[in-house]
Amino acid sequence: MPSFASDVKNALSRTDADRVCCQTAELAALLRMGASAATDAGHGRGLRFETTGAAVARRVIRLLHNMDAEIETSVAMERRPQLRRRIYIVNIAAGTAATPLLTRLGFLEEGELRAGTDMALLRKKCCRAAYLRGAFLGGGSVNRPEASCHLELTARSETLGRGLHMLLRRMGFPVGLTDRRDLYVVYLKEGDAVMDFLSLIGAEEAAEEIEVARNVKEVRAQVNRLVNVEMANVRRAVDAAADQLAAIERLAAAGRLEALPEDLRETAEMRRAHPEISMAELAALCHISKSGMSHRLRKIRAAAEEV
Ligand SMILES: [Zn+2]
Known part of the structure; x- marks a missing residue:
């Protein structure tokens, strides 16, 4: 079954590429x-890119060729039975076109692989959003809307993990960073932050789905709270009725029920006849107010205590 995260990536992969x-x-x-x-x-350096999404692999190839039509790419698919998934591999052949491209993308500096930051690529706001979209497509994941809110970007190097963490923090996201074996995981856990991130990178539909699911969760929590309050009220009423019945039975056992004033006797009989009803209902049956009934019941309990 395709996950929500892969649905989001598929949708993102279909969006039009923006400015260069x-x-x-x-x-x-x-x-x-x-x-x-x-x-x-003898030919310099190439790159091998792995992804579990065919749409993501296609997008990488499209972006590569948009940047440089001369670049040589090939695609392969490998089954990974132990992971129960397929891996798509995009190979960027080492060659004359690859070196300037990889230099432009910040992978090579004077022919050497570089593990520096991508600050030069992130000067403009439009590019920061695009960079985060790339990070999500390349190594992101997000929980399905019904689950708890969680979005993460898994980086394979500490430099990249810290870079993404800093970028998101500077953009005002409440972002966390943790390491999982040799991976660096940058994560968002707040619903608003997850929705803002998805909207920012162009996954508005996914952000809306999360918002809808969150509203449903809120309504459900509200209903549960109301039900709990109602249950507590019912329990209180049942406990009170049980106390009243115990007092009445004690008076009856002592032969003191008949000696009670007329109004209290009527109340006691009514309560014995209807042990399950609330005080308000009891008051209505006796045609008196709730506070009048409360007063009568207090008197009955006091009389029982004297027994
Ligand atoms: Zn830009």
């Missing part, structure tokens, strides 16, 4: 999340 500056930022983040360097003797 943003395409560069998105591709850089995508590749950083899922690529490893491949060396090709």
